[in-house]
Amino acid sequence: MEFFKAILLGIIQGLTEFLPVSSSGHLVIGSELLNFNDPGIAFEVFLHVGTLLAVVIAFRTDLLHMVRSLFSTPAQRKDDAELQRSFLWNIYIILATLPAVFVGLFLKDSIEHFFSNILVTFTMLAVTGCIMLLTTKLKKQKGQINGTRSLWMGVAQAMAILPGLSRSGSTIFTGMALGVHRETAARFSFIMSIPAILGAAVLQVSELVAAPPSSSEMWHVMVGTAASLVSGYFAIILLMRFVRRGQLHWFGYYCLCLSFVGFSxxxxQ
Known part of the structure; x- marks a missing residue:
């Protein structure tokens, strides 16, 4: 693995993991253009670790409240609305994770062949573009996350395992379509990505143990991880600004253009 490729793929992973443009789709395209189709299990696992750290750092306050709420009593939560909300979010995150767990355990092998078909990636990028454009048609809602909404956002997250279909875009759009306030939907989408990203890394741990990186490869792995962490944090801050301003449709234009260029x-060839 060449040094600059490690940095570039780390930046691609970090930016596209959270921006509604599909990280898997960009990694498929990036690997194709760089003639780098096998970055290695270690590299893939640590790229996920980098983006995981990015979301933990960005939403550390929310996460600390959620952890604190687990050690609170019902009486304490009754007198503290923020504590009650944080406690419920722990439950909702579990519900939202269930569909992805099902797909990861039972459908992973069936879906993997889609990653070798770049036409699937271009098609799903077009789908992502369309749903981002549709966010302009959704009325401004003020709803909160509940059990049903979190489960449907989880279904959207599970479907986004397809390359080119954005996880953040799908989940935020689903939340907004169900009446959730757009900023709340975005925050929940980011936090619900933590178990999903962690699960994706855990599924590859056995392969990592079986084929650990060499000392020279480890340097590139660490560089790529750092790149994904920094770019991932930047992507989170950027997307939250777009969400607050109701400008997600700009990502839709980008995805549609990329899809068109890809098909062309x-x-x-």
Missing amino acids: WYAL
């Missing part, structure tokens, strides 16, 4: 490039 493929047709000329």
Whole structure:
């Protein structure tokens, strides 16, 4: 693995993991363009670790409240609305994670072949673009997360295992479509990504143990991890600004343009 490729793929992972443009789709395209189709299990696992750290740092206050609420009593939560909300979010995160767990355990092998078909990636990028454009048609809602809404956002997250279909875009759009306030939907989307990202890394641990990186490869792994952490944190801050301003549709134009360019490039090969 070359040094600059490690940095570039780390930046791609960090930016696209949270921006509604699909990290898996960009990694498929990036690997294709860089002629780098096998970055290695260690590299993939640590890229996920980098983005996981980014979301933990960005939402550390919310996460600390959620952890604190687990050690509170019902009486304490009754007198503290913020504590009660944080406690319920722990339950909702579990509900939102269940669909992804099901897909990861039972459908992973069936879905993996989609990653070798770049046409699937371009198609799903077009789908992502369309749902981002549709966010402008959704009325401004003020609803909160509940059990049903969190479960449906989890279904959207599970579907986003397909390359080119954005996890953040799908989950935020689903939350908004169900009446959740857009900033609340975005915050919940980021936090619900923690068990999903962690689960994706855990599923690859056995392969990592079986084929650990060499000392020279480890340097590139650490560089890529740092790149994904920094770019991931930047992407979170950037997306929250777009969400507050109701400007998610700009990502839709980007995805549609990328999809069009991708199909055109493929047709000329």
